[in-house]
Amino acid sequence: xxxxxxxxxxxxxxxxxxxxxxxxxxxxxxxxxxxxxxxxxxxxxxxxxxxxxxxxxxxxxxxxxxxxxxxxxxxxxxxxxxxxxxxxxxxxxxxxxxxxxxxxxxxxxxxxxxxxxxxxxxxxxxxxxxxxxxxxxxxxxxxxxxxxxxxxxxxxxxxxxxxxxxxxxxxxxxxxxxxxxxxxxxxxxxxxxxxxxxxxxxxxxxxxxxxxxxxxxxxxxxxxxxxxxxxxxxxxxxxxxxxxxxxxxxxxxxxxxxxxxxxxxxxxxxxxxxxxxxxxxxxxxxxxxxxxxxxxxxxxxxxxxxxxxxxxxxxxxxxxxxxxxxxxxxxxxxxxxxxxxxxxxxxxxxxxxxxxxxxxxxxxxxxxxxxxxxxxxxxxxxxxxxxxxxxxxxxxxxxxxxxxxxxxxxxxxxxxxxxxxxxxxxxxxxxxxxxxxxxxxxxxxxxxxxxxxxxxxxxxxxxxxxxxxxxxxxxxxxxxxxxxxxxxxxxxxxxxxxxxxxxxxxxxxxxxxxxxxxxxxxxxxx
Numbered sequence: 001x002x003x004x005x006x007x008x009x010x011x012x013x014x015x016x017x018x019x020x021x022x023x024x025x026x027x028x029x030x031x032x033x034x035x036x037x038x039x040x041x042x043x044x045x046x047x048x049x050x051x052x053x054x055x056x057x058x059x060x061x062x063x064x065x066x067x068x069x070x071x072x073x074x075x076x077x078x079x080x081x082x083x084x085x086x087x088x089x090x091x092x093x094x095x096x097x098x099x100x101x102x103x104x105x106x107x108x109x110x111x112x113x114x115x116x117x118x119x120x121x122x123x124x125x126x127x128x129x130x131x132x133x134x135x136x137x138x139x140x141x142x143x144x145x146x147x148x149x150x151x152x153x154x155x156x157x158x159x160x161x162x163x164x165x166x167x168x169x170x171x172x173x174x175x176x177x178x179x180x181x182x183x184x185x186x187x188x189x190x191x192x193x194x195x196x197x198x199x200x201x202x203x204x205x206x207x208x209x210x211x212x213x214x215x216x217x218x219x220x221x222x223x224x225x226x227x228x229x230x231x232x233x234x235x236x237x238x239x240x241x242x243x244x245x246x247x248x249x250x251x252x253x254x255x256x257x258x259x260x261x262x263x264x265x266x267x268x269x270x271x272x273x274x275x276x277x278x279x280x281x282x283x284x285x286x287x288x289x290x291x292x293x294x295x296x297x298x299x300x301x302x303x304x305x306x307x308x309x310x311x312x313x314x315x316x317x318x319x320x321x322x323x324x325x326x327x328x329x330x331x332x333x334x335x336x337x338x339x340x341x342x343x344x345x346x347x348x349x350x351x352x353x354x355x356x357x358x359x360x361x362x363x364x365x366x367x368x369x370x371x372x373x374x375x376x377x378x379x380x381x382x383x384x385x386x387x388x389x390x391x392x393x394x395x396x397x398x399x400x401x402x403x404x405x406x407x408x409x410x411x412x413x414x415x416x417x418x419x420x421x422x423x424x425x426x427x428x429x430x431x432x433x434x435x436x437x438x439x440x441x442x443x444x445x446x447x448x449x450x451x452x453x454x455x456x457x458x459x460x461x462x463x464x465x466x467x468x469x470x471x472x473x474x475x476x477x478x479x480x481x482x483x484x485x486x487x488x489x490x491x492x493x494x495x496x497x498x499x500x501x502x503x504x505x506x507x508x509x510x511x512x513x514x515x516x517x518x519x520x521x522x523x524x525x526x
Contacts, residue, residue, distance in 0.1 A: 003063050007076055010056075011338040015299060017047040018338075022296045029306055032109040032286035041102040048094045052087040060084060072500065076339045079499060082182040089166055097166065100159045104450040107151060109288045113144035120144060122289040123310060130233050130242070130314075135220060142230035146442040153417075153441035156450050160413045163453065176410035179454035183346065184502060190457055191407065193517060194400050197460075198428070200521045201393065208393050209430050215243045228434050236446065237429050238398045239314070240391045244383055249312040251370055257309050261319045264359060264369050265327065268487030275303050275326045281319075283308035290447065291318050293325035298341045303329045313360055321357030328352050331495035344494075345503035346455065350462030352494060355469055359481070361388040368482055389524055392463060396520075399460040401428035405443065406456060417443065465507065467520035472511040 024039035050056075063069075064077035087094065112119040120141070128141040163175035172178035180187045213224045216231050219242070233241040252260075258276060265272045278296075283289070289308055296302040305322045309315040328349050332341050343349035359365040363381035366372045372380070405424045409417065421443035422433045443449065448456055470481075477485050493510040504514040 003066070003069065003073060003077075006059060006063075007073060007337065007339075010080065011076075013050065014047070015338045017043070017050060019297050021047055022294055026294060026296060026304065026306075028105070029109065029288040029292070030280050032106070032288070034106070037102050037106045040105070041098055044098045044102070045095050048087045048098065049091060051084045052089060052091070052094060054088070057084050057088060072337065072340070075500060076337055079339055079342075082184070085170060085182055086166070086178060088170055093162075093166055093169075097159070097162055100155065100162065101451065104152065104155055104159070107155075108148070108447050108451065110286070111148045111151070113147055115140050115144050121283065121308075123283060123308060126234060126314065129230065129235070133219065135222075135231070138230040139228070142235060145235040146437075146440065146445045149441045149443065149445035152450060153444035156444050157413050157417075159450065160409060164410060164413070174410045176407055176454055183454075185457075187407070190461075191404070194403060194457070194460065197396065197464075197517050197521065198400060200517075201396065201524055204524055205393050205397060206430070208390050212241055212243055212390075216241060225432065227432055229431055232431075236398060237425075237431055238394065240387055240394060243390070244387075246380060246383055248380070251366060251372060251376070252311045252313065252316055255311055255370065257311055257316055257319050260316065260369055261323055264320060264356070264365065264482070265323060265487075267368065267482040267484075268490070269484040270327050270331070270487050270491070272323050272327060272330075274301075275305060275323065275330060278302065279305040279307070281305065281307045281309050283310075291322055293322050293329065295329045298332075298338055299334065301330055301334070317357045317360035320359050321353040324353035324356035325349050327490070328495050331491050332498040333496045336498045336500060340499045342499045344497065344499050344501055344506040345458075347458035347461035347465060348494065348503055348506060350458050351465035351469065352490065354459075354462050355466040358388060358466065361391060362481070364480070364482065389526065392467075392520065393524055395463060396460055397429050399456060399463075401425050402446070402448070402456045403460070404428065406449065406454065409449070410454075417441065461515065464515060464517045464520045467523045468507070468511055468513075468516055470523070471519050 020043040021040065024036055024043045027033070028036035028040050060077055060081050064074065064081050069077070112121065113125060114120065115137075122145070125141045125145045128137060132138055132141075160175070167173070167175040167178040170178065172181070177187050180190065212232075213227055216227050217224050220227075220231060222231075229235075229237065231241075233239045258281060262272060262276060280287070287308070288306060291305070291307040293303065293305050296304060303326045305319075305326055307315070307318060307322060309319060328343055332343075334341065343352075359369075361384050363377055363384045366380060366384075367377045401424050405421055408415065408420055408424075418441055419438050421441075422438055425431050426433050473481065473486055473489060477489055480486075489510075494506070497506060497509075501509065507514050
């Protein structure tokens with residue numbers, strides 16, 4: 001077998017099939033139309049059946065350790081092997097899995113919560129939880145945001161079981177462990193890292209959570225023991241509640257978030273205008289209410305962002321985050337084979353996105369990009385530093401709660417998941433649990449369990465890498481994050497390499513060390 005010809009043909013085939021998948025998915029997300037859901041299903045089945053081909057798999061398996069390969073060929077075959085393993089299944093099992101995944105995606109795209117019988121968007125729920133002082137309305141909004149869980153949970157549990165059965169057919173204990181291994185990660189090592197990080201930051205989080213609850217207690221005129229999940233600023237306690245009296249949203253009220261995002265990336269020498277032109281950034285009925293980045297066509301650098309922006313801090317952060325992903329995808333070296341035209345790892349692209357998303361809680365960004373006056377800058381600088389630290393602590397706890405629960409979800413899908421969820425949330429996030437909600441599958445309302453399985457750990461790994469890159473930049477490149485030398489670092493050291501190197505090798509080449517959680521722990525303690 002001429003491995004060069006084999007890889008050339010495989011790259012060409014995958015290029016065509018991936019474009020069918022991404023185009024159909026974009027059309028589904030931007031319209032919610034059933035016909036596009038069917039196209040997504042058909043395109044995903046096509047590519048998974050291609051990757052399931054036994055003869056092709058044997059060639060990859062038997063060739064990946066050959067001594068006569070170049071480093072690029074070895075890497076191509078390794079990644080191809082990891083992608084093919086979970087698809088070594090009968091055609092009917094692949095079709096069944098894809099069908100159920102697409103059905104779930106369509107439910108999320110078209111679902112609209114209701115408060116007192118009136119349809120509300122996710123943005124409207126977010127605004128109530130952020131701004132309203134009416135506890136009863138907050139509770140109604142919070143419950144409305146969880147309602148989709150009832151519809152999703154039975155479908156999701158069924159899908160988890162199917163995924164587990166498929167993984168066992170392939171020789172793995174369950175789907176979770178299989179996907180961790182195929183992401184070049186170890187379940188045991190990652191969970192040990194997270195437990196260790198929890199212990200390192202426990203005392204700090206208790207202090208931060210107490211400060212938040214003290215502020216909320218005064219705001220709502222209730223005792224700390226009466227503070228419930230709907231008193232926080234979002235559905236999952238992922239975001240910092242209003243713990244100071246400065247209206248940061250007011251700084252963005254009359255601003256164009258699209259222009260601010262372009263200006264931010266211009267400041268570091270990264271041009272995103274072509275991506276913006278292809279993107280879909282404003283909310284409307286039938287459109288996916290979340291945000292994501294997608295590359296429709298790698299060869300032609302057709303990268304796009306979907307968002308539903310409003311002029312506030314949350315959406316400013318989301319825009320900066322998503323265009324971090326998009327910049328990564330745009331600047332990958334197109335001379336690499338298609339298989340390697342991906343980020344080095346899921347969490348390396350998350351790290352870049354988080355690095356830039358953090359600018360929305362950076363006073364220098366407001367001074368340089370939003371152009372606030374000196375008085376405002378001096379007032380917000382210490383506040384924002386504290387807010388960023390608080391946000392990182394909250395993010396870490398939330399991600400760990402999700403990750404620890406997801407592992408158990410795949411270990412025991414028939415277990416008492418509703419109680420497990422709220423026990424985990426209480427233990428990790430120190431939230432008082434409304435006991436009546438233990439009867440409901442509120443956990444299933446989080447879209448990632450269904451549509452992005454065994455993915456969420458990458459958010460915390462990404463935050464850790466973002467802090468590591470921050471320290472490297474401040475110590476070796478510039479005290480000013482928003483300058484062209486920083487953009488050059490990202491393009492040359494991170495983006496261009498694509499998936500040429502394993503994530504740990506990429507990090508060593510870029511920062512001089514492999515992933516080190518101490519950077520984030522130290523940032524929290526600053």
